[in-house]
Amino acid sequence: MTSVPFDRRLITTDALLMTKLYVPRGHPNLVPRPRLGELLTEGMSRKLTLVHAPAGFGKTTLLSEWRMMQLGGEYPLAWVSLEEADNDPMRFLSYLVAALQSIEEDIGEVALLSLRSPGR
Numbered sequence: 859m860t861s862v863p864f865d866r867r868l869i870t871t872d873a874l875l876m877t878k879l880y881v882p883r884g885h886p887n888l889v890p891r892p893r894l895g896e897l898l899t900e901g902m903s904r905k906l907t908l909v910h911a912p913a914g915f916g917k918t919t920l921l922s923e924w925r926m927m928q929l930g931g932e933y934p935l936a937w938v939s940l941e942e943a944d945n946d947p948m949r950f951l952s953y954l955v956a957a958l959q960s961i962e963e964d965i966g967e968v969a970l971l972s973l974r975s976p977g978r
Contacts, residue, residue: 874952874953874956876956878938878939878940878953879937879938879939879953879956879957879960880937881921881922881925881937882918882919882922883922885919885923888919888923891916891920894920894924895924895927895928898920898921898924898928899924899928902933909921918939921935921937934960934961935961936957936958936960936961937957937960938953938954938956938957940953948973948974951966951969951970951973952970954966955967955969955970
């Protein structure tokens, strides 16, 4: 398989990399993490649950497995995989709104329009 070099400059707020918005699939033979799963389940009664930890600590694995085990993969989940280049506020908000729009189509449109307006 041939790899194409990735040029970060090609991604603008108008052309998002859609693969960053897909919930990753779980992995076989994982170590169960019931306490963290319980905390995620408790978070469902809140408006927002944020999972934050350093790279390599299993956030992606935890969330994708929890969604499949607890919710059968059917519960709406907004997902965005971020990297250092997404530190720009406009870029970050564009990805955030795009992820939320996977759940509710019209969410964030007004916010993005106002952010992109020339007078901001």
